Amino acid sequence: MTYAGDYLPAAGDKVGDYLLLEPLGRGAMGQVYRAQDQTLGREAAIKFIDLSSLKNEKLIEEVKKRFLREARVLAAINHPNVVAIYTASLNFRCPYIAMEYFPGNPLFEFQDEFGVIDYKRCCLISLQICEALDYCWENYQVMHRDLKPANILIGDGGHIKIIDWGIAKVTKDLALGISLATRSDMRLGTPHFMAPEQQLNPSDVTYVADIYSMGVIMWQMLVGSPPFDANSEAVLYSQKIKGPTQKLGDLVPDLPPALEELIGRMMEPDPQKRISSYAEIRSILQREINKFEDISELFPKKKETQVPKLRPLPQFQGKRSPKKRYDGGTQPMEIQGLTRKEEEPTQAVSSPQKKLLIIKKPHETGPATPIPPKKVKLTKSGSIPATELSPPAAPAPPPKKVKLTKSGSIAVDPAQAQPGSPQAEPEAETVAPPPPASPQPASPQPPAISEPQRSPLSEALRSTASLRFQPLPDIRLINSK
Template sequence: MIGHVVGKYRLLDQLGEGGMGTVYRAEHVVLGSPAAVKVLLPQFTQDRVVVDRFFQEARTASAIRHPGIVEVFDYGRLPSGQAYIAMELLRGEDLSGFLSRRGKLDVSLAAQIAIQMLGALNATHAVGVIHRDLKPDNIFVVRDPGAPGGIRIKILDFGIAKLINAPPGPHVPGRPKTKDMILGTPAYMAPEQCRGGTPLDARADLYAVGCILFELLTGRPPFIAGGDGEVMAMHIYEPPPRLSNLEPQLPVELDALLAKLLTKDPADRIPSAAYALATLERAPIDPLVGEVALSGAHAVLGAAPAAAPAAAPAPEPSSRWFPGVVIGAALVIAVAIAVAIGAT
């Protein structure tokens, strides 16, 4: 497809390929502006659930106008019927890679990343959207000279995002009903998300922020176990570890904030991203100074649409079976990214 025009964009070269689609570097045919275009493979064109989720990502992201959300330019179908999305071409690295290089982060850097996440989430929740799969893989770090540390985070992958209070779509025969499915990534899922069967709200995203911030500060997620089901059971049944026990030198305000973000009962959790943001900004943490280094060592990577759904076991020791569990990137159509960071 190199050289073909998709919508308003000419495909220049391939950035990556996955089990469900291909990602291309592209440019606008008139303006010459760069973009990333991801194209769903032909065999998924007739799968309404996959295509709906693919387009949902585009519609959801385009509804949120915030520098911390990846920008979608266009979406549609090719004459062949294949679905495509044209979006912002990002240069940087995902937070998973950033963490693997650095280990646990300095408190000023961790706080700045969390502040930016909460700001973007506040804009997301304000338009009635919950993400439902926040994790380091879905947070991208790019260069922004105007931001503290010269970095900006971008929240990606709205493929399983949900409009709050939106009516459910039509049920497709042979597919699990949405209420019977558990969507997300176990290490970062709220207890109510792990249980399944109940509507989620913005507080599920805030629990995920708590898990991510805990990992930024300690180098590990709150719960670690041998399997996904065990991790989900820990979210439901086990109290989270206290930051003060692992990193006693950090401000007590951070320990208190994390305890409230990781509360089991959503009714007792911090109620909004704006509230958590204000709490974090009041904590006695030194401002981030100097420019944070981003990796330019890896090869070009296009995070292509993910492979087919994978099932995860139900959490134990619960005696209930949760049918239709879908984990992580299994149903998420990953955002198109070109990682070729150097000096911007």
């Protein structure tokens, strides 16, 4: 459903290009939702301000100005520890700001989960807060004025973001175009964490008020509770002027003295005596961090979901059995737990001295009888003479005497034909017929079919067709040594 702006939206409503997914938190005058940009596809955190409870029109306009001021301050600041802004709108009854979605938890929830934060983690968190405040003051003359554990988000790996810049004070002209008049009776900030001078006059404060709030946050991280606690702001102010009743070193025995001294200077009630250099605070924190052996274990990153990997197939030796082979049918091959017994390799029996060749005829069923070896003399180079490898040559047939007839055909003498060889049919001599004595009509006779003439090469091949090759003798190598 499209949001009309007459009520506080709910999950499932669409505000501009954003679809509200789930609520992230709720305050006295507003609510924050996790949303998704339907155009760009990125996630965002949308902060709504409920103006329905305000009856004074002047007060409504002042809250709107403050809301728009926060949006423009965030648009001017670009720092990795300050949440970024995407867009803002004042057109609805519930104005909203769409900003960067940071998947982290507030510092107080982090402390509720892990208990007291040790000084090493405290140094890492405080260093990031200090760098963000220093950047905003040095570049834009902006002070937060509402630092507290609820406005500091801790994400994966200990990365922090400072949020809620609605009451930030800007002393530099950022072309905001908004003048926000702060009444002296209007309370700005959270009493337990604000500086004493901010309680007296919220409009007349400097950036050292943020340093005081940062010192109180460090105290609470180390001890687990704020240094001052009372039900009235007057009692809180009195406690802040007097200072803590206990020393921080007594409450945290393993705290380095340099950090105890730094936090005491940051929580100085008199703003003129309070430490006023962000660079000095960063230097002290960095020196302590450099003493740490491994800071990656202080804020371990969340383990990503790992996709289970398939077990590698076993390496088969020998031939695959056709029964276990996957033929691409309907039954898939089993991946996990696939086992196969390896075939035992066949061991060939060999002797380095003698090699015995045993020949077994196909028709024999019993054990083969070794053929007695034949002695062979090797040449000087160690090879077997060619005469021992080749079979005895068959006697060459005597040359044939071939007579040619008058017409050029071959006439074979029957007396010289080889016994057992196919007899060549004698060629009939072609003699020229004598001239006829007198012309007499002859009766028609079928033409005589003459034998095909054979060439000398074909005759030679036919003569050798009867030769039969004898099998090679069995040879055994005998080492003469």
